[in-house]
Amino acid sequence: MTDEDGYFGEAVADRYDQSTGSEFQPDVIDRTVEFLSELADGGRALELAIGTGRIAVPLARRGVPVHGIDMSRAMVARLHAKPEGRDIGVSIGDFTTTTVDTEADGPFALAYLVFNTIMNVADQEGQVACFRNAARHLAPGGCFVIEVMVPELRKIPAGQNIVPFHTSPTGWAYTVYDTVTQDATCHYIDITEDGRGEAHSTPFRYVWPAELDLMAQLAGLRLRERWGGWAREPFTEDSTQHISVWEKPVE
Incomplete structure (x- = not known):
């Protein structure tokens, strides 16, 4: 870190x-x-x-x-x-x-x-x-x-590796999991007041x-x-x- x-x-x-x-x-x-x-x-x-x-x-x-x-x-x-x-x-x-x-x-x-x-x-x-x-x-x-x-691996559908955990009219977020390494990344997308999209990601290990x-x-x-x-x-x-x-x- x-x-x-x-x-x-x-x-x-x-x-x-x-x-x-x-x-x-x-x-x-x-x-x-x-x-x-x-x-x-x-x-x-x-x-x-x-x-x-x-x-x-x-x-x-x-x-x-x-x-x-x-x-x-x-x-x-x-x-x-x-x-x-x-x-x-x-x-x-x-x-x-x-x-x-x-x-x-x-x-x-x-x-x-x-x-x-x-x-x-x-x-x-x-x-x-x-x-x-x-x-x-x-x-x-x-x-x-x-x-x-x-x-939250039980939430992952068979054949997929993504779990959404937030949705709203102004933004959404989801996690991409690697079940082999236990690595994952949270992706956040937010819509600003002027309609622009802002994205950022944070890695972690579950x-x-x-x-x-x-x-x-x-x-x-x-x-x-x-x-x-x-x-x-x-x-x-x-x-x-x-x-x-x-x-x-x-x-």
């Missing part, structure tokens, strides 16, 4: 907080923050890909000290422009490798990566490195939380829950719990996403 790719540069950062997606709805944010604050249990939290602070700001408002890692200076600038975000520390860099100095304040009680962002790490080696980086920041007994979709558990094991973590949503809905074969919590063992 490199910021030079521009996936989360100025154009995305400028409109990110105006999104109407479900993840920006106040009730969804409240459930997310409640879940994370309970796990932090008075300790510090590290957000990988902190972005503009959609979760970090309300989590800090609850009294949880938050530090972030993010490679997009444009997104972090929006975070620090917010009154409640200006004092949240951020280390600029790739969250799979960038480390935060824990000597002064000690290790973190919680690390988290939300909203499918593990899939933005577009190769398996990088995803494993993400788990290892999270684990090295955690105190014994600390937790690493990931929110990610369940791959990953299964069992594969994430193996990555956690390689990083010295073990599965503690898995849910179908932030309200701790049961995770079932029909779940479209999962909230997984891995714990660093107490030696």
Whole structure:
């Protein structure tokens, strides 16, 4: 992952907080923050890909000290422009490798990566490195939380590899899957007010829950719990996403 790719540069950062997606709805944010604050249990939290602070700001408002890692200076600038975000520390860099100095304040009680962002790490080696980086920041007994979709391969018709996931009079979006490599690309097409079309694409690598558990094991973590949503809905074969919590063992 490199910021030079521009996936989360100025154009995305400028409109990110105006999104109407479900993840920006106040009730969804409240459930997310409640879940994370309970796990932090008075300790510090590290957000990988902190972005503009959609979760970090309300989590800090609850009294949880938050530090972030993010490679997009444009997104972090929006975070620090917010009154409640200006004092949240951020280390600029790739969250799979960038480390935060824990000597002064000690290790973190919680690390988290939300909203499918593990899939933005577009190769398996990088995803494993993400788990290892999270684990090295955690105190014994600390937790690493990931929110990610369940791959939608059951939606792919026989003989095809495309799944549309958004359609409207002003735009549409679809994903092209490679089921051999687990690579995929999301394509977005938007119609501007003057009738022009704008297109952009984002690559990712989809990953299964069992594969994430193996990555956690390689990083010295073990599965503690898995849910179908932030309200701790049961995770079932029909779940479209999962909230997984891995714990660093107490030696």
